[in-house]
Amino acid sequence: MNNLLSESIQQITGQLKNWRRDFHHFAESGWFEFRTATIVAEELHRLGYSLKMGQEVIKADARMGLPSAQALQDQEQRAIKQGALTAWLPHFSGGFTGIVATLDTGKPGPTLAFRVDMDALDQNEEQTPAHRPYADGFSSCNAHMMHACGHDGHTAIGLGLANVLKKHESQLIGKIKLIFQPAEEGTRGAKSMVEAGVVDDVDCFIAIHIGLGVPQGELACGSDNFLATSKIDVTYCGVASHAGGKPEEGKNALLAAAQAALGLYAIPHHSKGSSRINVGVLQAGIGRNVIPDHALMKVETRGETNEINEFVYNQALNIIAGAAKMQGVEYKLELMGAAQSSQPSPRWVDFIYQQARQYVPELSSVVRSRKQPAGSEDATYFMERVKENGGQATYLIFGSELSAGHHNERFDFDENVMTTAVKTLATIAFHLSDFEG
Ligand SMILES: [Zn+2]
Ligand SMILES: [Zn+2]
Numbered sequence: 001m002n003n004l005l006s007e008s009i010q011q012i013t014g015q016l017k018n019w020r021r022d023f024h025h026f027a028e029s030g031w032f033e034f035r036t037a038t039i040v041a042e043e044l045h046r047l048g049y050s051l052k053m054g055q056e057v058i059k060a061d062a063r064m065g066l067p068s069a070q071a072l073q074d075q076e077q078r079a080i081k082q083g084a085l086t087a088w089l090p091h092f093s094g095g096f097t098g099i100v101a102t103l104d105t106g107k108p109g110p111t112l113a114f115r116v117d118m119d120a121l122d123q124n125e126e127q128t129p130a131h132r133p134y135a136d137g138f139s140s141c142n143a144h145m146m147h148a149c150g151h152d153g154h155t156a157i158g159l160g161l162a163n164v165l166k167k168h169e170s171q172l173i174g175k176i177k178l179i180f181q182p183a184e185e186g187t188r189g190a191k192s193m194v195e196a197g198v199v200d201d202v203d204c205f206i207a208i209h210i211g212l213g214v215p216q217g218e219l220a221c222g223s224d225n226f227l228a229t230s231k232i233d234v235t236y237c238g239v240a241s242h243a244g245g246k247p248e249e250g251k252n253a254l255l256a257a258a259q260a261a262l263g264l265y266a267i268p269h270h271s272k273g274s275s276r277i278n279v280g281v282l283q284a285g286i287g288r289n290v291i292p293d294h295a296l297m298k299v300e301t302r303g304e305t306n307e308i309n310e311f312v313y314n315q316a317l318n319i320i321a322g323a324a325k326m327q328g329v330e331y332k333l334e335l336m337g338a339a340q341s342s343q344p345s346p347r348w349v350d351f352i353y354q355q356a357r358q359y360v361p362e363l364s365s366v367v368r369s370r371k372q373p374a375g376s377e378d379a380t381y382f383m384e385r386v387k388e389n390g391g392q393a394t395y396l397i398f399g400s401e402l403s404a405g406h407h408n409e410r411f412d413f414d415e416n417v418m419t420t421a422v423k424t425l426a427t428i429a430f431h432l433s434d435f436e437g
Contacts, residue, residue, distance in 0.1 A: 004168065005423065005430065008163075008168065009160075009419055009422055009426070012422065015159075015160065016156045016159075016415070016418040017156075017415050017418070019160075020152050020155075020415060020418060022138075024133055024139070024152040025133075025137075025139070025140065026142065027120035027142050027152070028119065028120055029119055029185070030119040030183030030184070030188055031067055031119075031188070032072070032097070032119075033097040033118045033119055034075060034080075034089060034092055034093075035082050036155060037088070037092045037118065037182070038079075038084045038085035038087075038089055038092070039084075040155065040158070041085070041091070042085050042088060043162070044101040044159075044162055044178070047162055048103075048166060049101035049102060049103055050101070050102045050103075050104070051099060051101050051102075052100045052102075053092065054090075054091035054096035054098070056196070057099065057193055058096045058097075058182075058189075058193055059192045062192040062195040062196075064189075064192075064231075064335060064336055064337045064338060065183065065231070066095055066188075067095070069094070072094055076089070095182075097118070097182040098180060098189070098192075099179075100177060100178070100198050101162060101178040102175060102177050103165060103172070103175065103177075104175050105175065105176075107172070107174065109173030109174025109432065110173075110432065111175040111202050112174060112177070112202075112204045113176075113178075113202040113204070113205045114161060114177070114179065115181055115206070115379055116155055116157060116179070116180055116181070117155075117181045117182075117184035118151055118180055118181065119151055120146055120147045120152070121145070121148045122145065122185075123144065123145075123409060124140075124146060125140040125409055126139070126409040127139055131403070132403065146411075147411075148407050148409065148411040149185065149411070150210045150411075150413050151184065153210050153413060153415070154210065155180065157422055157425070158180055160418065161178065161422050161425050172430065172432075174203075175201075177198075177199075179193065181379075186337040187231065187338055187339035187377070187378035188337040188378070190382060193382070194382055194385050199385050199386050200385070200389065202391055203386075204348060204391060204432070205391060205394070206425065207383070208397070208421060208425070209377070209397050210397070210398045210399075210417050211400045212375075214400075215365070216364075216399050216401045217362075217364035217420075218363065218365040218366070218367065218398075219360075219367070219397070219420075220396065220397040221344075221352045221353045221366065221394065222344035222346075222369045222394045222395065223370070223394075223395040223396070223397050224342075224343050224344055224395075225304075226342065226374070226376055226377045226380055227302040227309070227341060227375065227376045228310075228339060228340050228380075229301065229302045229303075229337070230300065230313045230337075231298075231299070231335070231337035231338065232299050232334065233297070233298055233333070233334045233336050234296070234333055235295070235296050235297075235332045235334075236254075236257050236297075236323075236327075236329050236330070237253060237293065237294060237330045237331065237332070238292065238295075241291045242289065242291075243289045243291055244289060247291060249291075250291025251293065251327060251328045251329045252291050252327050253292050253295040253329050254285050255292075256295065256324050256326065256329045256331070257295035257296075257297045258284075259327075260319055260322075264277050264299065264316055264320075265277060267315045267319070268315075270303070270311055272307065272308055273303065273304030273305055274304045275303045275308050275311070276302035276303075276312075277299070277302075277312060277316070278299065278300050279297055280298045280299070281297065281298035282295070283296045298336075299316065302374075302376060304341060306340050317333070337378070339381065342384050342393070344369075344383070345393055348394050349394050351435045352428055353368055355427050359431075360423055360424050362419070362420045362423065363420060363424070370397070377395065383395065396425075398420060
């Protein structure tokens with residue numbers, strides 16, 4: 001089996017690179033993955049997977065940080081011009097850019113799900129010859145959209161895995177589900193898929209990421225230090241007035257936001273673990289001699305556990321409300337994204353660890369976990385739901401050399417990592433009957 005698998009993976013290596021470079025060139029940020037989603041759907045359909053798409057796998061009102069209806073429409077038009085396959089587009093229209101592909105082997109066995117994300121970031125890509133994607137002609141052609149986190153690679157890995165699993169279907173048991181998620185950046189998309197029930201029947205779950213500070217050639221089988229997080233947009237609305245003539249008639253939204261920002265950084269630490277607070281954006285005011293009637297603040301809270309994040313979040317709500325009261329202004333709060341903390345299932349991590357060590361010689365090192373710099377990841381919603389239902393879940397990180405850090409305009413990764421990832425994930429699927437769930 002191992003030789004056959006290696007052969008299939010060798011055959012798909014060029015295609016992995018082609019997909020990755022195509023998705024990279026036509027980078028699409030969260031909820032705008034129209035072109036990407038149609039290409040993914042077409043390939044999975046061609047392979048014979050049964051597909052659920054759009055509103056079947058995304059609960060509309062559980063989407064967070066959704067762009068305006070106008071922006072969604074404009075981006076859909078842009079995607080059409082860039083070669084989106086229009087037959088599939090109606091499924092994804094309006095920001096429902098998710099796909100779940102199922103392969104039912106017809107044999108008894110667990111349901112195994114793999115989740116990859118598809119979105120780019122809202123940033124411009126470096127366009128100089130020193131940056132390989134530019135030098136090789138596949139840097140992003142879309143302004144303010146760039147694959148600077150490797151999700152282009154994740155999407156390609158998902159398609160590569162779909163190919164290999166289908167080819168060796170007779171070796172598999174149970175059901176395989178491939179989940180292609182939109183809008184991971186800003187932790188906005190996963191919850192809507194979880195609430196649509198896409199992992200309610202899943203026994204074993206794997207999410208993946210490449211890079212993240214893990215050394216080239218290494219696999220971390222159970223990443224466990226994602227922070228729980230909440231992203232909120234706060235808008236203060238006051239009353240504008242002449243700053244010299246009638247200051248007493250104004251209600252100062254800028255001051256409310258400024259006081260809130262200072263108050264937020266004074267939230268106490270929690271004895272049970274680490275927390276974070278950040279006010280990343282504060283925009284306010286209209287003119288030098290006008291009492292500012294409008295302010296926007298973009299805030300995020302994080303915590304080592306859900307409990308700690310909730311503590312910080314609730315404190316933040318008090319401070320935001322208190323600052324409004326101090327200035328007599330109104331305020332509006334919008335939750336733009338959220339993720340949980342989640343611990344991988346130890347026996348599942350152990351199984352993957354053994355499999356990877358035994359069958360994937362391309363990996364120079366396999367570890368159970370590695371403490372990488374803490375961020376957040378909304379795959380934790382899938383993990384927690386699967387575990388609540390008695391299943392097993394984990395998060396794999398495939399190490400890669402990076403040309404610059406994640407979310408940097410010069411980000412790029414070693415494309416060989418995609419082949420190693422497909423081989424590892426396929427190996428786990430092929431040996432699933434050895435896992436004592
Ligand atoms: Zn990222
Ligand atoms: Zn990422």
